[in-house]
Amino acid sequence: MADMELTGAEIVVRCLRDEGIKHVFGYPGGAVLNIYDEIYKQTAFEHILVRHEQAAVHAADAYARSTGLVGVAIVTSGPGATNAVTGIATAYMDSIPMVVISGQVPTAAIGQDAFQEVDTVGITRPCVKHNFLVKDVRDLATTIKKAFYIAATGRPGPVVVDVPKDITQHTCAYEYPAFVSMRSYNPTSKGHAGQIKKAVQMLLEAKRPMIYTGGGVVLGNAATQVTEMVRLLGFPITSTLMGLGGYPAPDVLFLGMLGMHGTIEANMAMQHCDVLLAVGARFDDRVIGNPKHFAKEARRIIHIDVDPSSISKRVRVDVPIVGEVAQVVEEMLKQIQAGIGQIDQTALKAWWTQIELWRVQDCMKYDRSSSRIKPQYVIEKLYEVTGGQAYVTSDVGQHQMWAAQYYPFDQPRRWINSGGLGTMGFGLPAAMGVQMAHPGAQVACVTGEGSIQMNIQELSTCKEWKLPIKVILLNNGVLGMVRQWQQFFYEERYAESHMTSLPDFVKLAEAYGHVGLLVEKPEDVETALRDAFGKYKDRLVFINFLTDPGENVFPMIPAGKGLSEMILV
């Protein structure tokens, strides 16, 4: 077989097949016509035609987030590639393994300002883990293999492979390499044994220990190890927005999410602990607020991360451990089990007493007697109706925070949101990617009336693929998070945060061939959700919940403030 000459287009398709790819999200165009012609002839994977390239990339991204596999998207040159950029940057910020194959104008036309030409490698360079421009068909298969290897290993990320049209026509012998090695890329997988021992000792010596986990625990498939270690220690644990599900949220040791909209108990415990173990997290501005304020309290920090550049970037750490979180935590667990130290149970008990004093303030309470629908209530009911088992995607804004706060995820890869880049328009295409990967699963897209309109055209793709997604629109008639900031920090000058004309979402859903429901009263919330997941189980149901426009996300740490400077109501 290796001697048979294949065209570049055939090679692209064969590489995807040999990589074991089952789903590809994309949109055809001039530069990728040869590739699409080969897609037409094959049956190894399904191609999901979206309505906008951004959605293809978000779908591939969420496919990866929910499965742990590498997501794949194909776009054409020029506008196809530029439309993909938001999706690529989204995946980059959240370290999602993804390969994007983009068409390019023929090699001879590059640099000639050809039709649909753009410097894709140049434009995407700052928001990819790596990218390639393929200049010789003989490099194509190896390049694609490298792309998958780079995307999935170390700290994962998106990789773009830009393929000029003439390369898709040229021929050469095809062989898909079983593995590739690169002298310039050897990510560390095993943590340093000495450092791990030091970390365990430091952790066991703690009087006021705290464990803080991030997206790395989810992406690094370390939830089992982390959960086992935390339970063995009996230490308090919190997660970032990206880390939710890495530890079962309903558990008593879990203090809730931390950060800008984190709980009092999580933020105060972060601020006042004496030993902090950070696992696959990066101390970003939405998590610890102002690093100067954070550093005011003395604490020793252990930081496990696969990416050395994440360590000591915003906060100095005492014991850095570079390695895959699952391996490192596993090793720590072994040492703890081997009994290399004793936990100071008296101190731990006192620490928990303090934490309970914070917890008892019940910072997540809201008005349950209101005659208006409270968005928090919708999320709580969604949790009940789905038995906590749904995949929940979200867009960006208040609804995202409420989903994160009021849906206690108890498994990893169930909470799918754009945490780093904060991309409005992510939710619906993300739900498509998740539903394609898990056809029988309950998938809910929690969204706002601002975000949903940024990729609403994908309702058409959902119809084509009969995706029974439930769109949970928390419609408060304003760009809620913007309005919240304007209310708090701009003396209630509500500049452009209100859309005076919104579509009739029920009719819109129906126009796309779906079920649309309007819910205006709290007492109808549960019935609508039960209908969506019951009576209309096999349909996409778009529920327009008219929620209280005055509701805000609390607690809140204003930007630039510290973890103990929360606004509570």
Add this chain to the structure above:
Amino acid sequence: MRHIISLLMENEAGALSRVAGLFSARGYNIESLTVAPTEDATLSRMTIVTRGSDDVIEQITKQLNKLIDVVKVQDLSDGSHIERELMLVKVRASGEIREEMKRMADIFRGRIIDVSDKTYTIELTGPGSKLDAFLGAVDATAIVETVRTGASGIGRGDRIMKI
């Protein structure tokens, strides 16, 4: 503090822009940057002179290491090293200052590599500070044009950077 960082990277199109892009995207400062292929044609060697606190320099080296095309990174300032820079400077050399320019070039061990009736072009090599010293020593109004390569650096003795 000033640091001189050496890197070996894949000699591929775009590798330079990845490094330059990293510095601009993350707001790091570049005083000079020089790059050329090595004796192994698949590798380029780059020397970057930058400034920053210890934390910033640590991030710079980590971020450079993270680039897929970068094979090796070394902060030469961490140990004993030599650095050299080449400068070509065209100076006015007419009338009474013609002889003085020749003397200045000699004092700084420069070579006059091009001559016209009104100018000399002097080639000078040395650490950046020596080139600065030359420019400070001659009458500023006599300097017509300068071009500098930026520093190249190498470790002393057994301090070797190779793959």
